[in-house]
Amino acid sequence: MDEKLLEIFKKNKEVAFATSVDGKPHLRIFQIMKIDGNNIYFATSPAKEVYAQLKQNPQVAILDLKGASFARMSGTIDFNIPDEIQREIFNTNPVLPHLYKSYTDLAYLRIQPESADYFDLRTTPPTLIHYDF
Numbered sequence: 001m002d003e004k005l006l007e008i009f010k011k012n013k014e015v016a017f018a019t020s021v022d023g024k025p026h027l028r029i030f031q032i033m034k035i036d037g038n039n040i041y042f043a044t045s046p047a048k049e050v051y052a053q054l055k056q057n058p059q060v061a062i063l064d065l066k067g068a069s070f071a072r073m074s075g076t077i078d079f080n081i082p083d084e085i086q087r088e089i090f091n092t093n094p095v096l097p098h099l100y101k102s103y104t105d106l107a108y109l110r111i112q113p114e115s116a117d118y119f120d121l122r123t124t125p126p127t128l129i130h131y132d133f
Contacts, residue, residue, distance in 0.1 A: 004118045005071045008070065008071040008118075009032060012066045013031050013032045014030070014064075015030055015062040016062065017030035017062050019054060030042050036085075040073070041081065041089060042111075043090070043107065044109070045100075046107045054109065058079075059074070059076055059077075060111060062074075069120045069121070070118075070119050071117065073116040074113075074114055074116075075115075077109045077110070077112070078112050079107065079108070081109065081110060086104075087103050091103070113133040115130070115131060115133065
């Protein structure tokens with residue numbers, strides 16, 4: 001993944017996370033739990049509505065804004081996350097152990113990126129770089 005995209009996702013871990021069910025958009029804030037190469041990982045409770053939405057339609061888009069630069073990515077959610085990554089995410093996030101008894105109480109997911117865009121509104125003209133994966 002391009003460094004400009006990674007820089008935004010690494011500096012600002014809270015992203016707008018969009019799903020679609022029955023043609024209706026649903027948007028919420030998600031926290032990026034881990035970035036490893038092109039893999040951006042998240043965690044959620046399997047009891048939450050977003051989990052059911054992702055199971056019904058795994059297509060997502062995320063948007064991350066840092067000042068006048070922002071990145072968006074769309075792709076498909078993969079639920080097959082290795083156990084060691086699940087444990088790492090749970091154990092390195094200071095909030096999760098306070099909310100859940102065990103790492104197994106969460107569903108872990110990653111975006112398989114299909115496309116992304118980087119925007120920088122500080123340049124004239126504004127910078128737009130499109131990426132296909």
